[in-house]
Amino acid sequence: MKGNKRPYIILSAAMTIDGKIASKTGDIEISDEEDWMAVHKLRTEVDAIMVGKSSIIQDNPKLHIKFYDHKGYYRIVLDSTLSIPIESNVVRYNPEIYPTIIATTENASMERIREFESNNIEVIKSGTGSRVDIIKLMPILYKKGIRRILLEGGGNLNWSFIRDNIVDEIRIFIAPWIVGGKDAVSLVEGEGFAKMIESPRYSLINVTNRNNYVILKYRKMKR
Numbered sequence: 039m040k041g042n043k044r045p046y047i048i049l050s051a052a053m054t055i056d057g058k059i060a061s062k063t064g065d066i067e068i069s070d071e072e073d074w075m076a077v078h079k080l081r082t083e084v085d086a087i088m089v090g091k092s093s094i095i096q097d098n099p100k101l102h103i104k105f106y107d108h109k110g111y112y113r114i115v116l117d118s119t120l121s122i123p124i125e126s127n128v129v130r131y132n133p134e135i136y137p138t139i140i141a142t143t144e145n146a147s148m149e150r151i152r153e154f155e156s157n158n159i160e161v162i163k164s165g166t167g168s169r170v171d172i173i174k175l176m177p178i179l180y181k182k183g184i185r186r187i188l189l190e191g192g193g194n195l196n197w198s199f200i201r202d203n204i205v206d207e208i209r210i211f212i213a214p215w216i217v218g219g220k221d222a223v224s225l226v227e228g229e230g231f232a233k234m235i236e237s238p239r240y241s242l243i244n245v246t247n248r249n250n251y252v253i254l255k256y257r258k259m260k261r
């Protein structure tokens with residue numbers, strides 16, 4: 039259907055053997071330099087990079103591209119209540135190269151919307167629920183010319199995309215250690231499926247290993 043076209047979604051994450059993308063204290067030192075370079079290369083191949091608001095609040099990433107020439111891209115943050123600080127790097131750091139969009143809900147305060155807009159942030163309202171409606175959001179982003187999105191987590195945002203079965207490709211870097219902890223964020227959080235049969239299926243398209251690290255690439259199976 040013409041009006042419902044959506045961007046291609048690539049989920050990218052670095053995790054431990056036990057599937058944790060951060061330790062219980064929020065330590066995210068998982069990737070090595072070579073992996074960072076590969077992730078930054080991947081960033082040059084997409085129109086936007088997307089993260090959940092907790093990743094912004096906890097890590098304050100710039101979500102920029104190092105190591106390679108590029109023409110910039112959108113940074114997209116999902117924040118239902120517009121609660122990320124205005125001083126965040128996604129707001130302040132190089133907005134002319136990396137324009138930032140915050141996707142929120144119809145319930146977000148007008149005052150906060152104006153505050154972000156006056157800081158050159160585009161605010162898109164999607165859905166009336168407690169969280170951003172990603173199914174409604176996708177065609178809006180597509181209409182803006184965004185064809186490929188790199189979804190860089192965290193675990194709760196990953197769950198929404200997996201639940202709605204709109205992750206087309208997955209790239210996982212696995213570090214050879216185990217960090218454990220029920221409060222350490224996993225690759226996919228959220229409610230989870232009751233049965234294996236409900237979960238989206240993927241074909242393994244590539245496996246690379248070096249220095250005890252493993253990089254896995256999967257593509258969505260058509261069922």
Ligand SMILES: NC(=O)c1ccc[n+]([C@@H]2O[C@H](COP(=O)([O-])OP(=O)(O)OC[C@H]3O[C@@H](n4cnc5c(N)ncnc54)[C@H](OP(=O)(O)O)[C@@H]3O)[C@@H](O)[C@H]2O)c1
Nearest residue numbers: 051052059060090091092093118170191192193194195198
């Ligand atoms: N190793 C890696 O590759 C990697 C990559 C990224 C992040 N991380 C780590 O992951 C951790 C954060 O993960 P997290 O799971 O706590 O948080 P998250 O996924 O970054 O953000 C989740 C928040 O986004 C907001 N949100 C808005 N709409 C949403 C929707 N439709 N679906 C899901 N969330 C939505 C919600 O807050 P509101 O309801 O308040 O809007 C939700 O609580 C951090 O420690 C970060 O360092 C690791």
